[in-house]
Amino acid sequence: MAFQNERHEKLYNRLKDDAIKRGFTPEEVSTPYLDKLSKQTKSGRIMKMISLAYHLGQMRGVKMCDELFHTEITLRDGIEEK
Structure with a gap:
């Protein structure tokens, strides 16, 4: 990959x-794809849980990228100007 x-x-x-x-x-x-899992089950309930896990994982990935790569960091020297 x-x-x-x-x-x-x-x-x-x-x-x-x-x-x-x-x-x-x-x-x-x-x-990182669910093709195999969707073919291994006939249960609608299990498939719904797999689908939910997939969507939550995608949302988590977007949030993780946002936090890791777009968080502004400000460094201060601890001395305030008067």
Whole structure:
């Protein structure tokens, strides 16, 4: 998988490694898409939960990018001007 930014690639790999540490197999986290999962279940309830998790993950990703890459940081030296 090609990335445009090395920082994003490192973050992606860290999240992938975390998923593996939580018990998922490398095959399960090999691609960030839900195509396989949607074909493995016939239950509407389970599919709805998978879909919700997918949408929440997308929302979390957008929020994470906003916080990581667009937060202004102001450095102060602790001395106030009079």
